[in-house]
Amino acid sequence: MVSAGRRGSASEGDAGRSGAPVFTPGPDALAHLELVLSGAYPLPGFMTREQAESVAASGCLPDGRPWPVPVILEAPEDLSGDLVVLTDPEGAPLAELAVSERWKDDRGRHHLAGDVSLLRPPTYGVLRELRAAPAEVRAQSGLGAPADRPVLAVVTDRPLHHRALHQIRAEAEALGGDGERIEVLVIVDAPLEDEGMAAAVLAAEPLLPPRSSLVVCTLPRSRARAAGPFGGPWSDSDVRLAAHVAAAYGATHMIVETGGSGPDVDRVMARRPPLTVLDPEPWRFGTDAGLWEPITRVDPGQARRELTEEEVERELALGRELPAWFTPARVAAELARLRPARTRRGLTLFLTGLSGSGKSTIARGVSDRIRRSGRSVTLLDGDVVRRMLSQGLTFSPEDRALNIRRIGYVAAEIGRHGGVAVCAPIAPYADGREEVRAMVEEAGGDFFLVYVATSLEECESRDRKGLYARARAGEIPDFTGISAPYEVPEDADLVLDTAGADPAESVAAVVAALREGGWLPEHDG
DSSP states (O other): OOOOTTOOOOEEEEEEEOOOEEEEEOOHHHHHHHHHTTTTSOSSSEHHHHHHHHHHHHHTTTTBBBOOOOOOEOOOOOSSOOOOOOOOOTTTTEEEEEEEEEEEOSOEEEEEEEEEEEEOOOOOOOTTGOOHHHHHHHHHHHHSSSTOOEEEEEEEEOOHHHHHHHHHHHHHHHHHHHTOOOEEEEEOOOOOOSOTTTHHHHTTGGSSSSEEEEEOOOOOOOOOTTOOOTTTOOOOOHHHHHHHHHTTTOEEEEEOOSSSSSOHHHHHHHTSSSSEEOOOOOOOTTTTTTEEEEGGGGGGGGOOOOOOHHHHHHHHHHOOOOTTTSSSSHHHHHHHHHSSGGGSSSEEEEOOOOOOOSHHHHHHHHHHHHHTTOOOEEEHHHHHHHHHTTTOOOOHHHHHHHHHHHHHHHHHHHHHHHEEEEEEOOOOOOHHHHHHHHHHTTTTEEEEEEOOOOOHHHHHHTTTOOOOHHHHHHSSOOTTTTTTTOOOOSSSSEEEOOOOOHHHHHHHHHHHHHHHHHHSSSSHH
C-alpha cells in the first residue's frame, strides 16, 4: 500500500503564477501538504534541515514543541526560484511555497523548505466528499465544545470487526460516565489514489456508538505500515502523528485500531502527545455464551481470539465467507468485494533476472497457460516495454527506476480491474521491485515475484544478441551483471534456474505455484 513515485515530479515547460516553476510532490509530501493546508498540522509549511533533523533525533522541534515526524519536501536539485507552485498529480495548483531554504540530507537528496499558502481547495483523490477540514468538522458537530467534554477519536486504516467495535463502545461509555453520550469521531486513513480499506470501515458506521461521525484523511505512511493488503504495524511515530491530527479535529482521547497488538501507550504518552492515547481492555469471544466480552469475564477455556489479518486474507483468497462471530455481515460483504477470491483478483506476476536468464521465454509460456485457464492476461516484456513505454530512457540507475515504475503503474491498473499482468524486466534493484509490489497491493492486486536465478556464465553463453560481449568490450555502459549491479531478491516467492532445464519445465513450475496459491483454477477453462 506504499504509493509510487515517492520523489514527485516537475512539470516541463510549465509555470505557475508570475512564471513560478511548477512541482508535483510525491505521495508522502502531498499528504503532508494537505494536512498543513487543512489545519490538521499546526505547522506553516515544510521543514528546514535544522527542524527535520531535530524532529528525527529527539521528536521535538528546535523550540521544544513535540512533533513526531519530519515534514519534508524532496525536490529536484534544479528546481529554482523563490516561489514554487505545488500541484496535485493531475496538475491542478494547490499551494504556493515560499522557499526559505534549499538543503540536502545525508543521503544526498535535495529538499525545499518554506511556508505554504493555499491557492485552491484540493479536489484530487478518492472519497473527497468525506475529506472535511478539522475546522469544518468541529463547527458541524460541535467537537471540542465545551472544553471539558471528552471527545473520542478512533483512527484506523483497516476494518472494524466485532472486537474493535465492542472496545470503541466500551471506551465511549467509560468516558461519558453517568450514561452521557459523548462524541465519537472515526478518522479513516485512506490513500489519495485508492480507497484502500475505507469502504470496509465505512460499512461499520451503523454499528458505532450514537453521536458518531466519520472523516477521511491521508496520513503519510512508513513502508512498514503500508505493507500487505490491510496495512502493517504502526510505529510510535505513526501513533503520535495520528494524535496530533485527531487533536486538530477536537479529540481529547484516541484509540488507534492497528488490527493486532496495539501501540505501546506508555511510550507514546511519554512523548507528550496533545491528547490521551487509550489502551482498551482486551476482548475475547466466549464460545459458551456466544458473546464478545472483556477478557476478564471469559472462561479461558472458552475464549476464542479474533482471526489474524493473515487468516482473514487466506479465507478471502479462497473465496470463503468470514464467520459471523468475527465480523459484522456488512463488513464481511465489503471485504469480499475489496478482496475477492484469488481466481478473480488482480495479479502481477513479476519475473526478474539477468539478461538471457530465460525470463521472456517463461513469461510467454506462462501467459499462454493463464489465458487457457480463462483469465485475462497482459504480457509486459522488458524489451517491448522499453520500445513502447520507455523509449528514450537510458540504462542509468535513475532511468532504470523510472522504467520499472512505469511497468508497475501499468501492472497495478491491470490488477485493479481483476486482470493478470505478467512482467519480465531485468529489474536489478530491490527498491524498484518493492515499489512495484507496493503499487500493485495498493491497487488491490496481489504480487508474485519469480527470481530467474540463471548464472551470469550461463546467460553469457546464450548471448544471441551479443550484448554481453559488447558490454565487456566497454561498448554498452551500465550493463547489469557486467558494469552495473544486480541485487538478488531475498523475498522471491519462487526461484528458478533454467540452466539445463527445458523451458516447459520452468513454465510448469510457475503455473503449479499459481494454482497452489489459488490464482488459477485447478483445471484450465
